[in-house]
Amino acid sequence: MSPKIKNPLPPGNYFFEGNQACAEAAIAAGCRFFAGYPISPSSEIMERLSWRLPEVGGVFIQMEDEIASISAVIGAVWAGARAMTATSGPGLSLMLENIGYAIITETPCVIVDVQRAGPSTGQATRPYDGDIMQVKWGSSGDYQVIALAPWSVQEVYDLTIRAFNLAELYRVPVFVMSDAALAHLREDCRIPEGVDIVGRTKAKGVPHFGTEGPVGVPPMASFGEEEGLIITGSTHDKSGYRKTQDPNIQKDLVDRLNEKVLSNAKEIIQTEEHFLKGAEIVVVAYGLVARAALAAVKEARLGGINVGLLRLKTLWPFPKEEIRALRARRIIVPELNRGQLVREVERVTKVEVVYVNRVDGEVMGPGEILEAIKKQ
Amino acid sequence: MEATWKKHLRKETLPLPFCPGCGHGILLGAILRAIDASGIDIKDMLFVSGIGCAGWIPSPHIKADTMHVTHGRPIAFATGAKLFNPRLKVMVVSGDGDLASIGGNHLIHAARRDIDMVVVCANNEIYGMTGGQVSPTTGLGVKTTTTLAGNVEPPLDLCRLVEAAGASYVARSTVFHLEHLIGILKKALGHKGFSFIDALSPCPVQYGRRNLYASPAEQLKDLEKRCVPLEKARSMTQEVLKGRIVIGEFVCRGEH
Numbered sequence A: 001m002s003p004k005i006k007n008p009l010p011p012g013n014y015f016f017e018g019n020q021a022c023a024e025a026a027i028a029a030g031c032r033f034f035a036g037y038p039i040s041p042s043s044e045i046m047e048r049l050s051w052r053l054p055e056v057g058g059v060f061i062q063m064e065d066e067i068a069s070i071s072a073v074i075g076a077v078w079a080g081a082r083a084m085t086a087t088s089g090p091g092l093s094l095m096l097e098n099i100g101y102a103i104i105t106e107t108p109c110v111i112v113d114v115q116r117a118g119p120s121t122g123q124a125t126r127p128y129d130g131d132i133m134q135v136k137w138g139s140s141g142d143y144q145v146i147a148l149a150p151w152s153v154q155e156v157y158d159l160t161i162r163a164f165n166l167a168e169l170y171r172v173p174v175f176v177m178s179d180a181a182l183a184h185l186r187e188d189c190r191i192p193e194g195v196d197i198v199g200r201t202k203a204k205g206v207p208h209f210g211t212e213g214p215v216g217v218p219p220m221a222s223f224g225e226e227e228g229l230i231i232t233g234s235t236h237d238k239s240g241y242r243k244t245q246d247p248n249i250q251k252d253l254v255d256r257l258n259e260k261v262l263s264n265a266k267e268i269i270q271t272e273e274h275f276l277k278g279a280e281i282v283v284v285a286y287g288l289v290a291r292a293a294l295a296a297v298k299e300a301r302l303g304g305i306n307v308g309l310l311r312l313k314t315l316w317p318f319p320k321e322e323i324r325a326l327r328a329r330r331i332i333v334p335e336l337n338r339g340q341l342v343r344e345v346e347r348v349t350k351v352e353v354v355y356v357n358r359v360d361g362e363v364m365g366p367g368e369i370l371e372a373i374k375k376q
Numbered sequence B: 001m002e003a004t005w006k007k008h009l010r011k012e013t014l015p016l017p018f019c020p021g022c023g024h025g026i027l028l029g030a031i032l033r034a035i036d037a038s039g040i041d042i043k044d045m046l047f048v049s050g051i052g053c054a055g056w057i058p059s060p061h062i063k064a065d066t067m068h069v070t071h072g073r074p075i076a077f078a079t080g081a082k083l084f085n086p087r088l089k090v091m092v093v094s095g096d097g098d099l100a101s102i103g104g105n106h107l108i109h110a111a112r113r114d115i116d117m118v119v120v121c122a123n124n125e126i127y128g129m130t131g132g133q134v135s136p137t138t139g140l141g142v143k144t145t146t147t148l149a150g151n152v153e154p155p156l157d158l159c160r161l162v163e164a165a166g167a168s169y170v171a172r173s174t175v176f177h178l179e180h181l182i183g184i185l186k187k188a189l190g191h192k193g194f195s196f197i198d199a200l201s202p203c204p205v206q207y208g209r210r211n212l213y214a215s216p217a218e219q220l221k222d223l224e225k226r227c228v229p230l231e232k233a234r235s236m237t238q239e240v241l242k243g244r245i246v247i248g249e250f251v252c253r254g255e256h
């Protein structure tokens, strides 16, 4: 990590909504460009940044749609910015085209996905874990992204900052997976005095799209630095030249785009353990649902049930080693969907997995998780 | 002696990938001549292009920063780059399918914002790269692979579109009228605000063959016949102008 930069907001405790915390975290992380398109329940992020960014010398623009928003973000990043956009499921669907472009051109950027109930327009203001697979598989081809799942306003703040750093470290788009409830939940948020920032790796006259080894992250120049950047969304060699017929170049590029993330999974993945030691039943949860899960686990333990919680702060790359290490007789995965991340859990463990789902656009309470725990 | 504008080409990328007789190579030459004549340092320039044969005009041939993006989106990418670093001299070069069809919304809104960039539409009135399908600028009656009996949809006049949207410099020329084309490109480069140039650039392979042009040269000559200078067009009736292409400067407002 490079030196701490001073937080533009005076340190202290703030009573923030999730969306406010997210916008302030972006500023603190050095984000100086935002392009977006209004969509509930994410709009407060762009509304706040529309006046906060100019205050700190940054640029804000409301674009004509989400395709243009992510495109402008990528353009700004190559012009030297740390940049972000925020949206919800329907907007994310439009962004997927150029999220693919960000992946193949290795453009660091942050995309905040304030999830709402779908499919399609669905329920614009109701919470849902609807895009867990959309962020992972929505664009075409084989690739890795990073997705982080906060469970509190404080963590929206902390993980948004982390998202910017991870984006720079691995030159990938990083998603912050919020939802309609977290977006408008108001809680204490501690703003620190300084923030650890990872800067962009620069090197003159070297290839910007390849490394010697098969898993490395190349340095990145900006427009106007006289590097003669050749950037393309087509398959390219290390210098950026389009190479659309060479099987080896295609293979090497796809392998590295994946492996630069997967081989660093240990550094990227964060989980949190609650009462896991010797637990016979383990609840695996993320986001706001994990708060209900922790309450349920505590309640069940008072009743003498040996249950623990593994909370996933990182969803992608998927924490498969952490799941595989669970020595429980049952795993319970509560989610605000019909079962998305649970399938990944099933893929990596031999333990029997139980689904707990809610798809009515309401938040999940501890009751339904407790009930599931008691049944095991 | 080698022409000075040729130094702006990455020699290792030559020869150009275009079919023999394609207008896009001529357009590339015109762009580089205009830059050379305008005295702009090409190192300050960023070229953004979309998908299609036209998207390959700058990328990777021009020795400057080039960004070859997704289909229809170059103006949106260019907007982000220009806003964050206003010192960049930004030029978008892309096709009629790219800018007028899939990217039409971005074109309208960039013109509305009057954002400082030059957008050049390499207009061959066809989807060249994908095999000659009809485009929003294909003329009535023209045979394409998706309009075998002739196009029945009227074409879009891109100059009138961006003018209505708010562009402050709007002009049209063709690769046949090379000096005129270089002149308006140069003017656009010196203009502060949104400049749009509709540059007709024939596609002999996907358009010419199907519409019975004997050769690329014939197609170029026909372009000359179809074009009417704006000054002359002003005294012509809509009836007479039907199917003709008006070339010239339509809007030239503000700083130069």
Ligand SMILES: Cc1ncc(C[n+]2csc(CCOP(=O)(O)OP(=O)(O)O)c2C)c(N)n1
Pocket: B051, B052, B053, B054, B055, B071, B094, B095, B096, B097, B098, B099, B122, B124, B126, B127, B128, B129, B130, B135
């Ligand atoms: C999203 C998307 N849709 C379709 C295509 C396929 N495609 C490639 S080039 C092209 C047409 C390009 O036409 P134009 O912009 O007029 O350029 P030209 O080849 O005529 O110079 C299309 C539709 C694509 N690459 N991406």
Ligand code: SF4
Pocket: B017, B018, B019, B021, B022, B023, B024, B053, B054, B124, B128, B129, B202, B203, B204, B205, B206
């Ligand atoms: S297909 Fe047409 S536009 Fe494309 S390179 Fe060939 S002649 Fe030019």
Ligand SMILES: [Mg+2]
Pocket: B052, B054, B095, B096, B097, B122, B123, B124, B125, B126, B127, B128, B135
């Ligand atoms: Mg075309």
